[in-house]
Amino acid sequence: MLVSTSILSIEKELPTKVISLNETDTDYIHLDVMDGKFVTHKTVDYTIYKNFLKKPLDIHLMVDDVPTYIDYYASLKPEFITFHIEVNTNIKKLIDMIHKKGIKVGISLNPETPVSFLVPYLKEIDLVLIMSVKPGKGGQTFLESATSKIQFLNKMRQAGSYSYMIEVDGGINDVTKHQCAGADMLVAGSFITNYDNYQRQINKLR
Numbered sequence: 001m002l003v004s005t006s007i008l009s010i011e012k013e014l015p016t017k018v019i020s021l022n023e024t025d026t027d028y029i030h031l032d033v034m035d036g037k038f039v040t041h042k043t044v045d046y047t048i049y050k051n052f053l054k055k056p057l058d059i060h061l062m063v064d065d066v067p068t069y070i071d072y073y074a075s076l077k078p079e080f081i082t083f084h085i086e087v088n089t090n091i092k093k094l095i096d097m098i099h100k101k102g103i104k105v106g107i108s109l110n111p112e113t114p115v116s117f118l119v120p121y122l123k124e125i126d127l128v129l130i131m132s133v134k135p136g137k138g139g140q141t142f143l144e145s146a147t148s149k150i151q152f153l154n155k156m157r158q159a160g161s162y163s164y165m166i167e168v169d170g171g172i173n174d175v176t177k178h179q180c181a182g183a184d185m186l187v188a189g190s191f192i193t194n195y196d197n198y199q200r201q202i203n204k205l206r
Helices: 014-023 046-050 066-076 089-099 115-121 145-160 177-179 198-205
Strands: 001-006 028-034 058-063 081-086 102-110 127-131 165-169 185-188
Touching: 001 198, 014 046, 028 066, 028 089, 046 066, 058 066, 058 102, 058 115, 058 185, 066 089, 081 127, 081 145, 089 102, 089 115, 102 115, 102 185, 115 145, 145 165, 185 198
Parallel strands: 001 028, 001 185, 028 058, 058 081, 081 102, 102 127, 127 165, 165 185
Antiparallel strands: none
C-alpha cells in the first residue's frame, strides 16, 4: 500500500516537521490546497516551502478557480494534481491543462457525490481520489460509504482495462485502512503527523 502523508494538521514548525517527514519512506507528501470558497478553510501558500518539500508531491485542489491554482502549483513540479468533479468548470479542459504540463491528473469526489459521475473521465485520468470525509478539515471520522466506491472503481478499472490509481483520503488509520481494500494509496494526516515517530505510524498503514 502506498502512503501519501498530508501536512494539513501540522500547525507549528512546518519546515522542521517536513524535514522529518522527508526522512521517512512515505511515498508522497500530500498538499491540501484550499481557497476558503470551495471549502470554508483556507490553507497557506505551500510554494514558500518549496525548498523543504523533497518527496514526490500529491496536490489536492479544493478550490473554485481550478485553472489559476493549476498554473500556480505546477511550479512545485508535483507528480499529481487532483481537482474536484464538483467544480463548475469544463472537466475535460482541466484534464488536458494538467496533462500538457507533464503532470498526472486526479479527480476527487465528495462523499455525497455519486461515483458514477466519474465514469466519462476514467480512461483519461491517472488517479481517482475518494473523499472518506467531508473535505476541508483534518481529523474527521472515516465514512463507510467510501468502501462501496472503491469496489465500484475496482470493477470499472478491471472491466475497462483502465490504469488509474485509487486513493482514499479522510479518517485513515490502522483500523479504517481495512475498509479500503482495493485502493492503491492512502492519505493520512493526523494519524501520522500528530505523533513524534512518523515512520512508525506510516508502517502501520503499509
